[in-house]
Amino acid sequence: MPGEVSSSVFPTVDVHAHAWLPEVEALVRNRPGYAAYAGLEELRAGRESSAVSKRRFAERRERLIDPRTRIEVMTEAQVEVQVVSVSPTQYHSWADSALAWELAQATNEGIRTHCAVYPDRLCGLGVAPLRHPGVAVAALEHAVRSGLRGVEISSHAPDQPGGTVELSDPRLDPLWKRAGELEAVVFIHPWGCTLAARLDRWYLSNSVGQLVEHAVALSHLIFGGVLDRFPRLRLLIAHGGGYLPACLGRNDHAWLNRPEASGCRELPSTYLRRMWFDSLVYTPESLHALIRAAGPTQLVLGSDYPFDMGVDDPVQQVNEAVSDPVVAAAIRGRNAANLNLLPRSAPSPGNPAPGHR
Numbered sequence: 001m002p003g004e005v006s007s008s009v010f011p012t013v014d015v016h017a018h019a020w021l022p023e024v025e026a027l028v029r030n031r032p033g034y035a036a037y038a039g040l041e042e043l044r045a046g047r048e049s050s051a052v053s054k055r056r057f058a059e060r061r062e063r064l065i066d067p068r069t070r071i072e073v074m075t076e077a078q079v080e081v082q083v084v085s086v087s088p089t090q091y092h093s094w095a096d097s098a099l100a101w102e103l104a105q106a107t108n109e110g111i112r113t114h115c116a117v118y119p120d121r122l123c124g125l126g127v128a129p130l131r132h133p134g135v136a137v138a139a140l141e142h143a144v145r146s147g148l149r150g151v152e153i154s155s156h157a158p159d160q161p162g163g164t165v166e167l168s169d170p171r172l173d174p175l176w177k178r179a180g181e182l183e184a185v186v187f188i189h190p191w192g193c194t195l196a197a198r199l200d201r202w203y204l205s206n207s208v209g210q211l212v213e214h215a216v217a218l219s220h221l222i223f224g225g226v227l228d229r230f231p232r233l234r235l236l237i238a239h240g241g242g243y244l245p246a247c248l249g250r251n252d253h254a255w256l257n258r259p260e261a262s263g264c265r266e267l268p269s270t271y272l273r274r275m276w277f278d279s280l281v282y283t284p285e286s287l288h289a290l291i292r293a294a295g296p297t298q299l300v301l302g303s304d305y306p307f308d309m310g311v312d313d314p315v316q317q318v319n320e321a322v323s324d325p326v327v328a329a330a331i332r333g334r335n336a337a338n339l340n341l342l343p344r345s346a347p348s349p350g351n352p353a354p355g356h357r
Helices: 020-028 034-045 045-065 067-076 097-116 134-144 172-183 208-221 244-257 268-274 282-295 314-321 325-338
Strands: 013-019 081-086 123-124 150-153 156-159 163-166 183-189 234-237 275-278
Touching: 013 097, 013 325, 020 097, 034 045, 045 067, 045 275, 067 081, 067 123, 081 097, 081 325, 097 123, 097 134, 134 150, 134 172, 150 172, 156 208, 183 208, 208 234, 208 244, 244 268, 244 282, 268 275, 268 282, 268 314, 275 282, 282 314, 314 325
Parallel strands: 013 081, 081 123, 150 183, 183 234, 234 275
Antiparallel strands: 156 163
């Protein structure tokens, strides 16, 4: 849990890095519902962005599926450990409960196998399908039993008929409870903005949509009292939490002035110090603002490897942006270690990991 920042040396840990699993694609490509899912993805992104994304995926496929290539890129970027999660394009939240369970097992096992090639450099996160809360709990338990550190989830899931499962939905309480009991990390990484076709050009579906989804999802967790009911939750948030950390004053003002906005026990801004955020915010100014909002113990290194909305030099960016060496060291590794986001055979402090030249 949050504590004092220390200057102790820990391996450099990139907590936001993805893999793509061919075995998951094989399970869904001929299933009813897949074509509609692909159509919705194109509607949200627009044809131009969809075409660019397909080309970029082909260019990066080896980095997504080959552990050796991953290690080579990590070493060049001075990253000693990576926490690997599946590409959010493989959530497949349209799946029925039976298929969702099958996909969760395949994803968990696929990530475990990928990481096992370099067990001292890689550890992983599984998945938990939010659309089916009972399956989500079983998937979380399966992930932890498989040796993974927790699960990756989206900001919401489709519900029947035509609704949405929000992260404040009481049906998800068993998932939050079990995650706290297991001390499992829950990595929130949105996929699919509900603004849909309003963001279908200029790649707004990602550059704006992801950040909107974070703001909505985290507001549900805060105002919905989820963090009050489950204080042991270890929530890791991608993309620096999106727009929410920059807009805390408005949330606090609503909580103070509107009776229906007082669903949480404390001022909304205080809850950011109960979550962890990756450093993927691109500019020193944004990183400084995130440190002020969440606190230096709550930031961890993130690259979004190997996608084009990620960064190739996350360690260098933190080193250049953060002048305090103790805070920079905490972001590079110590905070991730406090979250137990290290392989069981992680590199010893001060010693180069295998593969470093």
